[in-house]
Amino acid sequence: MDSQNTPQAASLESPNVLIVDDDVAVREVLSVLLSEEGYACQGAPDAVTALAMLPQGFQLVISDMKMPEHDGLWLLDRLKEADPELAIIMLTGYGDTESAIESLRRGATDYLLKPPKISELVRAMERALSKRRVALARRRYQQRLEQSVEDNTHALQKAISDLAAAYNSTLFALVAALDAREHETSDHSIRVVRYSEMIARRMSLPEAELTVIRRGALLHDIGKIGVPDSILLKPGPLDGDEWIEMRRHPEIGFSILKNVDFLKAPSRIVMCHHERFDGSGYPNHLTGDQIPLGARIFAIADTLDAITSDRPYRKARTFEAARAEIERCRGCQFDPEVVKIFLSISSEEFELNRTLVNVDGFVSSL
DSSP, rough: EOOOOOGGEEEEEEEEEEEOOOOOHHHHHHHHHHHHTTTTEEEEHHHHHHHGGGTTOOOOEEEEEEEESOHHHHHHHHHHOOOOOEEEEEEEOOEEEEEEHHHHHHOOOOEESSOHHHHHHHHHHHHHHHHHHHHHHHHHHHHHHHHHHHHHHHHHHHHHHHHHHHHHHHHHHHHHHHHHTTTTOHHHHHHEEEEEEEEHHTTTHHHHHHHHHHHHHHTTEEEGGGOOHHHOOOOOOOOOHHHHHHHTHHHHHHHTTTTSGGGGHHHHHHTTOOOOSSSOOSSSSSGGGGHHHHHHHHHHHHHHHHTTTTTTTBBBOOOOHHHHHHHHHHHTTTTTHHHHHHHSHHHHHHHHHHOOOOOHHHHHOO
């Protein structure tokens, strides 16, 4: 390897050029002539040496086509692998234009016949360097665009996540307030959501449907916001008219939620959470598959929590007692297939989920 250092080579503005030719005279002549044109030139006697010098940071390579061991095409392929935007001009002798044309196909910027006229070589170099600058600018623009898309995507995902978290916190706060109005603990809401999700997961339902079921279970009694305290908090049994008013709460809840986009699907569970498999429920006396699956799942979860929780008029019963009662009502109150799935989950699993009450974790999972 040899090199030609000139005053221009020290200038940061001078393009760095590598001249690859096995003829030392050719390297030296081109180095001198191009240095006079303002280029910083170095020389390499063969392809292997040229590749070793590449990390020095060249903008343009001028390479002979015919060299010992590895020819110009071999070098060209490896240069383009190392730096796709590197400007490369191939020099070829008479009768070898076919290889020169092949070099263009493989990514060379230009080719000239040997010996090249210095004016033609300089013009070819200017075109090659200009093309390289355009390619680099395009690459930088593409990278900035990709980075911008990535940054905006992350920002959008975070905004969506933050919005969802805000929605979920708001929903939970609202339900907790309603539970407090009935002198219930918000743990009831957490438990029925968890029980519903346990059954739904055992049915291998997709995550999107699980989200709908979780929200529907959480908001099932939202319609009680429209029930007067005199009825909702009445210590004794309700009379006929009061029962009619109380049984309006699924429809009230549905009307509250149906026009909120992310609660439209859960609103169907709210509307139907008191329907029974045999059609004896309310408000629309739906039967079987007419009842949304989420509502059929919730009906079992709600009954499980009701039986295993203390009430003013009785103490909580065991999970085994709840399982027996739900199985007894298979086909009338509950969907037989959902009961089958419910029974495949042990009482210990349900009991464990009952005790793992973590509000923050619960809200983030809605």
